[in-house]
Amino acid sequence: MKIETKSCVVTGKKDVAVINQQIDYQGQGTLVKITRGGICGSDLHYYEHGQVGDFKVREAMILGHEVVGVVEQSDTPRLKPGQKVALNPSKPCKTCKYCLSGDENQCTTMKFFGSAMYFPHINGAFTGYKIVDSDQCIAYDNQVSDQLMVFAEPLAVAIHAVNQAGDINGKKVFVSGVGPIGSLIVAAAKAKGAAEIVCADLSERCLSLAKSMGADTTIDAANGDFSSYQEQKGYFDVSFDASGHHTSIRRCLEVTRARGTLVQVGMGGAVPDFPMMMLIAKEISWVGSFRFTEEFATAVEWLANKVIDPMPLLSAEYPQDQFTTALDFALDKSKASKVQLVF
Numbered sequence: 300m301k302i303e304t305k306s307c308v309v310t311g312k313k314d315v316a317v318i319n320q321q322i323d324y325q326g327q328g329t330l331v332k333i334t335r336g337g338i339c340g341s342d343l344h345y346y347e348h349g350q351v352g353d354f355k356v357r358e359a360m361i362l363g364h365e366v367v368g369v370v371e372q373s374d375t376p377r378l379k380p381g382q383k384v385a386l387n388p389s390k391p392c393k394t395c396k397y398c399l400s401g402d403e404n405q406c407t408t409m410k411f412f413g414s415a416m417y418f419p420h421i422n423g424a425f426t427g428y429k430i431v432d433s434d435q436c437i438a439y440d441n442q443v444s445d446q447l448m449v450f451a452e453p454l455a456v457a458i459h460a461v462n463q464a465g466d467i468n469g470k471k472v473f474v475s476g477v478g479p480i481g482s483l484i485v486a487a488a489k490a491k492g493a494a495e496i497v498c499a500d501l502s503e504r505c506l507s508l509a510k511s512m513g514a515d516t517t518i519d520a521a522n523g524d525f526s527s528y529q530e531q532k533g534y535f536d537v538s539f540d541a542s543g544h545h546t547s548i549r550r551c552l553e554v555t556r557a558r559g560t561l562v563q564v565g566m567g568g569a570v571p572d573f574p575m576m577m578l579i580a581k582e583i584s585w586v587g588s589f590r591f592t593e594e595f596a597t598a599v600e601w602l603a604n605k606v607i608d609p610m611p612l613l614s615a616e617y618p619q620d621q622f623t624t625a626l627d628f629a630l631d632k633s634k635a636s637k638v639q640l641v642f
Contacts, residue, residue, distance in 0.1 A: 300326045304455055307425035307622045307640070312349030312569040317622050318359070322430060329433045330382060335423050335445040337365035337453065338629045338638045341476075342413065346626045354415040354608065363640075364388035364412035364423030365452040367445050375433040383443070384436040385451040386424060387595045388412035404459075404590040411590075414509065425619070427642055437599045446616070447602055449639055450483070450609040454598040455591040457483035460564045463535045463588045466490030473528070473535040475520070475551050476542030476565055477509035479637050480613055484539050488515035488633040497535070499550065507592050508636060511611040520547070528554040532581055535559060543567030549574055557581040564588045583602045612636045 301323050310480060324330045327565030342362045344351045368636050370382045378384065391398050391406035411424025424431075457480055461467060472493045474481050477500045485496055489512075498509040499520040506517035518525065528534040533556035540551045540611045551561050552574055561583055578585060591598075601607055616639040617625035629638040 302330075302428035303426050306361045306422075306427070307363065308361050309345045309356055310359045314349070314491070315346055315362075315623055315626065317620055318389075320426070322428060324430055326372070326502075327374055328430050329375070329378055329384075329436050331383060331386065331429050331431060331436065332367040332371050333366050333368040333424055333426060333429055333642045334451050335367050335451045335642065336363045336640045338363075338625060338640065339365055339453070342423075343630055345413075345415070347630060350415065351598040356415050356420070356455070357418055358420060358530055360413065360415060360420040361424070361426050362413045362424040363423035365449055366412075366424040367382065367448045367451070368429070370375075370436070371428070372570040373433055373436075376390075378433060378436055378438065382438050382439075383441045383445070384438050385448050385595075385599050386412075386431055387435045387437060387444065388424070389595070390432060390435065391477040394584060401592065403592050423488070423525065425622070425640060427619075437596055439599050443603050445640065447598065447610065450612070451595065451598045451602060452639070453479055453637075454483050454602065454609065455595040456480055456588075457487045458594040458597055458601075460484055460539060460541075460562050461487045461512070462563050462594065463586050464539075464560050467537055469494045470536040471495045471497075471534060471555065473497050473499070473538040473551065473554055474509070474514070475538065475540050475547040476544075477505045477514070478541065480564060481505075481541035482509050482512045482612055482636075483609065484541060485509050485514050486512045486583050486609065488539075488600070490606050497528070499525075499547075502632070505632070505636075508611055512607075512609075521548075525550065525554060526562065532557040533559060537562065539564055541565045545570040545573075552577050552581070552583060553606070555581070555583055558583070560584045562586055562588050574642065576584065614638055616641055
């Protein structure tokens, strides 16, 4: 069955378009009519730079990995036509040593929506219709707003980051960098029982959003006073660096108590003059956090059950045909947090 669809594609730096494409559904997997999608930082990198890291766009690629939709047809009885679903953008191989041990986010051949890592590229889901593996579809109550459920993917990233810190119930938490992911980490940490959450950022707008997501205290990263948190080898049990900037990483090391944990979420470049002795002498556990595993299903459940409310982070929504306008607005960090496309 051949289906006409409109897709949001990138072909290079500042080169995007909404084009007509055709897909062919032969009854394998699930055919989903996409209804809404959230623009992510990686989408913006592909738009602004034509690449993410070393992965350059070499052919037209559909962007988007934060999406929800409605089942049109499926090869599994649990997914009835008309059922709302959140799409897990991860497609692990399920056969490598990491998949077999449950660490699917470390899959050696992961196929993730909207990625130029491979050639041909892995198309994303900013398109009218998409065929996916049925196990990528997480059903949710049709009464739940799509606007809300689009946050499932970034929330899954945040929940995974919090899980990397272990049990944070009753712990003192610091979050450096409260863009969308940092703010969702605040909400996830609050839901997991953190006793105190302090946030730092350069943006007053972002700090205000962090407050609305559950932060107890916010501090200007450039001009704020952190001295009381640095005394006696640090104050916080757990710190999250969601910035990736070397000054943010240093601050996290300074304010994390001896034998505390620093979770690295933000991606950045080299860290000049890295304070190695601080890490060693304070015996800080510095752990990475990358994407998610079972946390995607947890995120869908949390949103459906109103465990957290991510809606303060929604800055704007645009129809699919205004894709370029939506991207340009999302690039303006003085105004935008999360921007959604409506299909």
